[in-house]
Amino acid sequence: MDSETLLARITDYANRPNPYPLYTELREAGPVVQQADGSCLVGGYHQIAALLHDPRMSADPRTRGQVTHMPPFLRLDDPEHHRLRTLAMRPFGPPHSPGRVDAMRGEIDRITKELLDTFEAGQQIDIVDDFAYPLPISVICRLLGVPREDEPLFRAWSDTLVAAADVRPDEDTSETDKAGDQARTEMGGYLVNLAEQRRGKPSDDMLSAFVNEQDPALRLTQEELAETAVLLLIAGHETTVNLITNGVLTLLRQPEHLEHLRRDPGLLPQAVEELLRYEPPVHMRERIPLADIDVAGATLAQGTSVILVLASGNRDPRRFHDPDGFDPTRPDNQHLGFGSGIHLCYGAPLARIEAQAALGALLSLLGTARLVQDPPPYRQNAMLRGPRHLPIQL
Ligand code: HEM
Incomplete structure (x- = not known):
């Protein structure tokens, strides 16, 4: 195997529709595959899980001298990470309580229905632009307290930031990095400004909760507020x-599972977990060893860029039976779709x-729908992988 080019092949756009081989x-x-540029790839489930829990693996890009601005807590190590994550989670309510996220259920169903009501039988729609894209942005904007009319602003900022966050070996990324920095600054400025308008006038959104925190020890600085709000949105x-x-x-590729779910919608929560394993939205995350680390006899050298390929761990036959099969009834499905360890996804319940809600609402519609293009056109991004468009005929 030509291991020197493996990352280049994974990030090659031609392989976006099917990187699994x-x-x-x-x-x-x-266990560890070294690339020509010195970076390392790790693809086994057990190794990835262990490294995600290893305090010697840093998520902070400043460890390698990259990035000058303060990273969001996704890219900080403890104890800084723990402090910010805890503060950012406070407006969601105490752990394991229904809190704000559960209160969003009705709102999510309403937004979903509003979007579905615009579709007509016989019409061709784009699942991305007409449904999957508007729903989460409306939900997260509602949760943070961004007014509806400003939601379109986030689409442009979000596109630019995601392009800047991609893994692109051998490419000059200075232009996308610059555009990303500018989008982050603009978006952060907008959110801080919005939060300031709520100071002294608490309402039930998260920005208001951040800015009206009474205990000074629990208050975010303006920079932290901007970084955290941008992180939550993206x-x-x-x-x-x-x-x-x-x-x-x-589901459209495997109609037998669609039929099964239509007959038994109670399986939806399990089907969503299986999707997070089988086709996870986040394919890889970077970490930097703070010391030399032994991984099943191989060494990850201190300071190297280590790419943990979560989507590969999810298909590891040493962990999952029939890993390339989609099985919504799969037992013991502890996938890496939301990561693991201290950075385990903060928004997983939402x-x-x-x-x-989205897939449940679509079930009856999908029964008579067909894919117009398979594979569909994908986004450029290899790390946050997904179709750019998904045209279907109703
Ligand atoms: C299907 C949807 C989602 C997927 C697949 C996903 C996936 C992930 C993954 C893999 C991580 C770990 C990153 C790492 O270890 O470096 C993560 C962290 C995070 N996610 Fe999500 N996420 C999703 C939705 C959300 C939502 C809705 C929110 C916000 C409301 C959110 C906020 C975060 C935050 C703030 C972190 C950083 C946590 C930390 O560093 O402690 N995510 N997510």
């Missing part, structure tokens, strides 16, 4: 779009509710 190559090539948006779209694509 490359992940098989990766797992077979060893992390909570692009990923959920891809989960819903991947769900529609998978993402689950959204995907279950």
Whole structure:
């Protein structure tokens, strides 16, 4: 196997519709596969899970001298990460309580229905643009307290930021990085401004909760508020779009499972978990070892860029029976779709509710729908992978 070019092949746009055979190559090539540029890929489930829990693996890009601005808590290590994550979670309510996210259920159903009501029998629609894209952005904007008329602003910012967050070996990324920095600054400025308008006038949204926190020890600085709000919007948006779209694509490709779900919608929560394993929206995450780390006899050298290929771990036959099969009744499905360890997805409960509501609402419509283009056109991004469009005929 030509391991030097494996990452280049994974990120090659031509392989976006089906990167899974490359992940098989990766797992077979060893626990750690070194690339020509010195970076390393890890594709086995057990190794990835162990590394995600290893405090010697840093998520902070400043460890390698990249990035000057303060990263959001997704890319911070403890104890800084823990402090910000805890503060950012406070407006969601105490852990394990129904809280704000559960209160969003009715709102999510309403937004879903509003979108579906615009479709007509016989029409061709784009699942991405007409359904999967508008839903999560409306939900996260509602949760944060962004007025409806400003939602379109987020689409442009979000596209630019996601392009800047991609993994692109051997490419000059200075232009996309610059555009990403500018979008982050603009979006952060907008959100801080919006939060300031709520100071002293608490309402039930998250920005208001952040800015009206009474305890000074629990208050975010303005920079932290901007970074956290931008993180919630981006992390909570692009990923959920891809989960819903991947769900529609998978069910239309495998109508027997669509039929099964239509007969037994109680299976939806399990089907969503299986989608997070089988077609996860987040394919890889980067970490940087703070010391030399031994992984099944191979060494991850301190300071190297290590790419943990979560989507490969999800298809590892050493962990999952028949890993390339989509099985909504799969027992013991502890996938890596939401990551693991201290950075385990903060928005997982919300993402689950959204995907279950969206796919549940689509079930009857999909029964007579067909894919117009298979494979559909994909987004450029290899890390946050998903179709750019998914045209279907109703
Ligand atoms: C299907 C939808 C989603 C998927 C697949 C997903 C996936 C992930 C993954 C894999 C991570 C771990 C990243 C790492 O270890 O480096 C993560 C972290 C995170 N996610 Fe999600 N996510 C989704 C939806 C959401 C939503 C709706 C929100 C916000 C409301 C959100 C907010 C976050 C945040 C803030 C983090 C960072 C957590 C930390 O560093 O402690 N995500 N997500």
